[in-house]
Structures are given as C-alpha cells and as structure tokens.
Amino acid sequence: MRSRRPLTLATVVVAALSLPMSGAHADISNDRFYANQTPYGDPGTSVVAPPAGYELFFVQNVGRHGARSLTGPGTEKRALAVWKGARRKNALTTRGTKFDDQLRAFQRAEKKLGYGNLSTVGKDEWRSIGRRTASTYQGFFTAVGLRGEKIAAQTSPVYRTKQSANYFRRGLQSVVPSIPSPSRKVNKDLLIPEGSTKAGRAATAKVLRRSSVKAAARTVLLRLYKKSYVNRLSNPVGKALDVYQLYSTAPGLAKDTRVTFADYVPVSAAKHLAEATDARTFYRFGPGVKGQTSSYRGARPVLKDFFGALDARIAGGSTAAVFRLAHGEVTMPFAALIKAPRSQKQASRAFSYGSNPWRGFVAGRLAGNLEWTAFRNASGEVLVTMRYNEQPVQFNASCTPSALNPYFYRVSQLKSCLG
Template sequence: MMRRATATATVPAIALALVALLPGGVATAHGGGETLYATKTPYRPQQDARTYQRVPAGFVPVFTENVSRHGSRAATSGEDGELVLALLAKAGADGALTSAGKAFGAEVQGLLDAMAKVGYGELSGRGKQELRDTAARLRKRLPALFGAMPAKNERIDVVSSGKGRAVDSGTEFTKALVAADPALGPLVGPARTDADLLYFHKSAGGAAYRDYLANDQRLAATLKKIREQPRTDAAARSMLRKLFSASFVNRMTAADRVAAAEAVYSLYAIAPSMSAEGDWHMDRYIDSRDASWFGYLDDAESFYEAGPGFNDSDITYRMADVLLDDLFRQVEAKKAGTSEFGAVLRFTHAEEIMPLAALMKLPGSERPASPSRPYTYADNVWRGSSVAPMASNIQWDVFRKGSTYLVRMLYNEKETAFKAGCRPVSRGSFFYNLDELERCFDRAKAAR
C-alpha cells in the first residue's frame, strides 16, 4: 500500500526530477517473521483440506459464501519502472552502473512490457489460476452442496466491487466451477456490482475514513517516524549500491535514495505475481534483508491505514460492518428459508479484506498498536502477507441438521476459530452454532 510522495507525479516529472539535482545533471525526486512482498504476496492455501475436521454427524452442507480479494495482478501503473529506467539511463551515461545495474535495466523493461500486455492493474496469468484453483477446492470441499443445487434450482450470486480485476476474479472463479460441473452454469447469476459493500473505503460509508487518511496528524506523524528511521536510508543505500556506483548513490539526498529504493522494491514485490508472464530474477539484484525492511514499511502503512491501527480508535475498520452484516444476513436468510442462493461469492480488494479481518479479530489482526509504541515486526504478528495476500479469502460454510445451523470459517482456506468469546459446539471444534455467533457478534443489537 505504499504511498510515496512521488506517487502523484507523472512519470516524466519523476524522471526529470531524478535527473536534475545531482551534479552533472542527475536529479532526484523528493519525495520477527519478516516478509518480503507484503500484501503483494501471491496466494497459497494455508491448510491441506484433508486435515479439516470432520463435519458433525448428521449435518449436511446447505450454503457457502466468501469474501475474496482479487488474484495476483500487474502493477497499477508503470510509474516505478519508468522511474528506475530513467535513473539507470542517467547512471549509464555517467559510467556509474555496476554490472548488476547494467543487467537490471533489461529485467525491468521486460517486466514493464509484460505488465503492459496484461494491462496495468489487471489480473495476471497467476492471478487467474489462483482463483480457478480456489474455486476447484471449494467445489471439492462441498460436493454434496454443489451436487444438489441444480435440482433445488439454488442460484450462485456473484458480486464485486466493479473494478476490472475484481470482476475478472469473479469470472475466473465461476468459470472454474462450471467447467467442473456444467450443470451449475444456468445457476450462475449475472455478475453484479455493489461498491458500497465491496469498495466501502471509497464509497459514501467511508467518508470519515478518508478524512482520517488525509488529515489525521497522529497517523501522519507515526508513519513519518517509522519511515525516517536510520535503517531506511541504510537499506536504500544498500539496495542502490548493487546497481549504482558509490559516488552516484552518495550524491543523492536521503529522501531521493529512499524514493528510488522504494521504486526498485515495488518492482521486486510485484514480480512474483507476474510469474506466468516471464521468468524474473529480481532476487539477483536485491538483497532479501533490504527487501524485508521495505516490506516492513509497506506493512506499517497498511497496518495503520486499513488494519488494526491505534488501540483507541476503530476508524480503520468500523466501516467493514457493512460486509460483516452481509455475511450474517445471507446465512440468516438461508435459515429463514427466504434465500434463493446456494452460494454467494464476493470479490473485492485488500482495502476491504484488512479492515474486515480487524473487525472480526481474525488471527494476526487482534492487536492494535499503542500510540506511544509504533507497530514493529518484533512486537506485533500482523503481516500483510498473511492477512491480505493476493486472492486472500474468508469463507463461511453452513451445515444444517433439522433446525440447527452450524457455521465453519476458513481464512485463506485454513480452519479458523471465531473471535474470543464465541463458543464452538465442542472444545477445539471449528464449528459454531449460528445462534451462538449471533449472540457473540451481538446481532440483535446490530439489527436495531
């Protein structure tokens, strides 16, 4: 989620800035459990389905629903790549490139060409496969549910934020379901858009949140304090020294070094998402220790802007109420006999998954930070790579026996307990009575 000071500038402006302030016409643009790619981490399921707990005796699956982030994608623009290419070109003209720097330009250009072909911000080949594979595992997990849906004429509702990569994720997901069982085809409803539900951080319900991002001085001061630690410039120097001569790097200001290093890191972080389009070797040019530091900076921004945030405020996640309410509403409609759906499939973005995880207190998202003690990897387990990687998902499977309904939650396909205070049907079980979840989440109060 990095929002660098250069992010609002055009690529030519950035390139000119990087080529103007150093001697000779070189310019700069002002501007415990470590993870390398933060929220750009490609998806993988977190548990083998063969190890899931057995469904309690007599219960049959009657409904399933999800909230899924879109799959792996290209970068949203070519800005970082163009910035790096401009800097490499200037250094080359000055004779200031290392052997690695000389090779890095071709790697960057190849990645940019591949992303332009895919479409900036659009699903990559890997992203499409992530969604297809998740759909296949869903159907395999609940064969009785999907097998009974055609005879019961229960529909599959598909809803997204309306953004291209989310819409396409829904398409890939449902195509995989239908490919495995063509009888499901007529049940897949026309895909619909609900930005209030699945893009709430930019919708009317997120107005206070957007004001927090733009104007909260404590947020700005905390992120500035984290970003301006000495290690940031040290990591930037280390990263850039692999590509450029020491004198070239030394002539840059600290802010310009960090801006350039962040651009390099962003290319490093997005490359795994583009693995179907090319064989990239970013790890040849970037030390994992430096990448980990910039991954931490990215995680810190996500933590305070869309995760648990400060321990005296819920501004970063209370707007996710609309999504949690819909999860409950769909299950309650199934129990009441008023639902026409056998499955409800939602496709959204990291900016929705992270606050929903914080609101639900999912593993890793239970602990906000004290204003006096900023978030670090050492004292907080929150990681973008596990909370909201590409194609991350929260799934609720619903089972019925008579008038009793049980809910099992999977978080990135791992059986996951509901928050503290919610009692499962038995000690250690991942199955919860719907009535108990309504009590635990105070649904009676929410309905008023």
C-alpha cells in the first residue's frame, strides 16, 4: 500500500540545474594523490527536491567497502626484501634506516585488524554514510518501519563488505531506531574479475615506461637508498609502487597507526605514481580502451539487479530499500557501464591525467557509492534520480530527463539508455 506521508529531506536542496562531479565539494580532496585508496572523507550530502506531487518510495545503492588494511602481506614483503638488500650493502640513507621500524609498526596495526579488514576509519565511513542517509530520508525510513516493510542488504562473500554493511546499519538505526534491520544475503555478482585486454595491458605498460613515472620512482627510491644501490635495482618503478601503495593505504589506517610513509613519497612523486596506478585500474575496471567493453561489462548483472529491484517495488513489493556493499572492482565498472560523470570517456591512446577526466579517487574511492532513489505520484508514475558519493548528478547525455526536472528520469528511459 502506498504511503502518502510527506517526505522530509533534512538536507540542503540543490537549486542549480548542473552539478559537475569535478567540483571540489563533490570530490573532497586529491591533494596527496592516494588514487583509489583515498578515504571517503565527509562530502556533505545534498539532494534535489522531487517534482510536486512525487513522493519517495524506493532507495537503492551500490558502494565500496570502507578503508581497510592491505589485503595481504605481499607488498610489505617485497618492500622489506629490497630494504634488507640495501642494509646488507650499507646502502641505506639516513631516512631509509627508519623504514624497517615503520613498516613493522604498520604491520602490527594491520595484524590487529586482520589483513583486508576494515580499519577504524573504514568503520566510521560507513557508519557516517548510514547516519547521513537516514537523516536525509528520515521521514521515508520512519514510515517504512511503521508499515512493516523490508530493507535488504547485499554483500560480496568478502568479510570487509559484511563489516561495511553492519556499520552502515548501525548508522541508519542511530537516526531511525525503528528502521527494520536489513536482511542480508551474499551476492556473488558483487565480485567482478578484472577485464583488461591485450590493448589495455599494452597501454598500461606504456604508462609505466613514461619518463615522468620513472623519475617519480627514482625520487622515492633515493629517499630510502643510496644512488649506487638504486642504479642496480631491477624494475625500479615496481619497487617504488610498492612503497607508494603503503603510502596510499596509510590514510585509511590513520586511527590505528601513526605511520604514514609520507617521508618517502613527496607529493610531486605521488602525483605520477597515482597516475600510473590509475592507468592500470582504468584499463582493468574503468572505461578502458576505446571501442572495447571488457573492462566494465562485468557490472551488467549489478545494473540488471538495480532494475529488477526497482521493478519489484513498483509492482507492489514490500522491500523499500536495497543496499549493496561491494568493492572498487564493482563501483568502478558500474560507474563506467552507466557512464556516470567522469567515467564516460574511454581512451584512444595511453591513459593520462591530461587526456582523460577519470580518477580513481572519484570512481574507486573507499566507501564511494552510487544511489538511485525512486519517486511516485498519485497516478503511479515513477521518476528516478541519482546521487554519486552523496551528491546529485544527472545520468549520461544519452538519457533524456523528465521535462519536470532535469535530474529526474522515467524508468523506461533509463532502461533504454542504460540497457
């Protein structure tokens, strides 16, 4: 039975008709170049008010898990092996002598959490998103509880997504205690294998050979090791990227350890190593090579599930919200599949920051999320709007918005332009 309760949107209502994702408010900050390991931060939350006569009746999303420790010790073992080799040859710099102790302190924090599990920051990220979501749609979720309707949660089989779902639930219930606890199930479609092609891998290799990336790698290694040792290292870019991965993971563990690795990765070098990291991710899970779809087509079952859940609700189903907690390997291809802002441009030549707007810190950021909300009027007509990292965005240019508001779309139109 449809509710005619008024919807309270307890947030700022966006008045502008255009909100590009390149805006600083939407993007948070990229000033330290952490690529897709950038913590979610606090983007604030905004919504666009629905056209007159339309009331919220369904919410769904897909999001990446929160900040975590490294998924395994491989990066640390490789970095430590290089360091031990330098120590044996008396080739450590004064700064480099501290690396071993810092790495081991970092590992202690990770082992306490468990490799691949949420950090304190990661738990806070999804608890805060839950709190803001419940505050934004408080009237709706209160009515859901009163009507005895259901909330559904989906996770991948991986524990950190289950943790994220749990902390999201806590955030929701901290604002609306009467909201029903989500019934959670594992959805294996929320694990998507990488989809790089021969052309994408060749382009990635080309990026790794760029003089700017090589120079950045050398800058990092010379902070740790003497020049004579660095000159003899094989694959110096790969070895520097291991240090960069520690550096980019550390912000997500800021409440669990004071180790940052920032002494070894100046911002000037981080920019180029982030570009190399983003290039690899772009071809594996992003828009990818021009004319090819393998990098993102694995997200099609997720899009199908979005439409299936929406159709079920329109048909009278009692599930009022579906929350999917997954991985960057899902949010990135899903964004590319639907051509979300800054995920619509494929690469006709090797990816670079100068030639393509795609960024891992937007499309793949920790706890990043895409949300669809559906509104219905008394005649049963349905309109859908989207938020990306809690900011209103329009669907891609091939989708024709409703004449009532350029941020709202008919379901038939979305099935046509996104299908």
